Amino acid sequence: MVRKTKEEAELTRRHILDAARRVFLECGVARTTLERVAAAAGVTRGAVYWHFRNKTDLFFAMREQATLPFVDRVVFDEGEADPLQGIERALREIIHIMEDQPETRETIEILSFKCEYVEEFSGLRLRTEGQLEFLAGLTAAYQRAAAKGLLRAGLDPAIVAQDTFVFVGGLIKHWLSSEPDECFRAGASALIRTHVALRRA
């Protein structure tokens, strides 16, 4: 049984991507061998090399899939009456994505803790387009809040946006590092609420 139909081929491609994510998460990217990925996907290395040029190509393909949920769900509505509430909702949405989309969560965990940012991966470390867009969205939202008099007096929207940006980075890091049943995850919601409330006038 060789030479599958196009749809079947696309299916094995996704199987390989899923397997890669699992093996990357377990072994780390560097120690992951394409043999193990193939075995986890129920194919041979031949299939992997057919769909992907090499491990790096496979890695970037896996990564690309994880960016979609964020651009979809983490948005700032410009017409919102209370921009601070919009920011709070955006931060919550990030946690929700990690909670109910295991594939995305695992990919972020790989990017955060199972990948060494050297050579072909070093470019990922500098702020990516998506991150810059998020920071820009935060800044704009804080500016709208300031214009409406909702921001606490004396706060520079740009600084506060960077502060929240930093907060999100730390939040994701610690959230991923904590055990699922640990109190930190339950407390994340309170952390977000406090974070935004501190900035409200």
Next chain:
Amino acid sequence: MVRKTKEEAELTRRHILDAARRVFLECGVARTTLERVAAAAGVTRGAVYWHFRNKTDLFFAMREQATLPFVDRVVFDEGEADPLQGIERALREIIHIMEDQPETRETIEILSFKCEYVEEFSGLRLRTEGQLEFLAGLTAAYQRAAAKGLLRAGLDPAIVAQDTFVFVGGLIKHWLSSEPDECFRAGASALIRTHVALRRA
């Protein structure tokens, strides 16, 4: 010329540790070969294997050296009149350590971005003893501030401490990711000031 004196041997050991840090930073831990470390230290693999059991042992030896500056310099004085100011000073001290101790900074960069937390390294991800101690120190300091009426009304010291803890994690991450001349590093001081000021009554 073999069989050095004890002091010379200790010197080559430190040369190897220094070299390891440089190569780890450039190649990542996984891709680092002991051959390259040896060459960078001006010795052969024989010397490396004499002083260290293997790459993992070398890695942990390098890591250990970086923890010292923090326990020395990032402290909370219990008798301080203004605990919030103490917290701010502690946060600043972290940045200062990264600024004027390149070895420590590089080691943290390796731990943050050049190391995959799997198998023998997976234990490092969970909160280490030092991190827990830092969080405990933060909590105690915020509690003292609350007792003195310095903390903003309605804030739970434990939550705020976690918030600052998260902030520090994000701060280090972004500080390391930014270029030395980038404005983010210059703005870190303002971020810290704002962060603490937001919590003051």
Next chain:
DNA sequence: CTATTTACATACATCCGTGATTGTATAAAC
């Protein structure tokens, strides 16, 4: 119905890193 391409599996050559072993000149112990 034939030709060609697709979607893999299998087999092969190569290199690279590791750990262990052995060699050795000198420092230190006695």
Next chain:
DNA sequence: GTTTATACAATCACGGATGTATGTAAATAG
């Protein structure tokens, strides 16, 4: 001054991963 332990250097054997080349059966195009 001899012996022994030290601090490496040099060599070896081995497995393991990669990339490529080849084989092949079925799907698709014509």
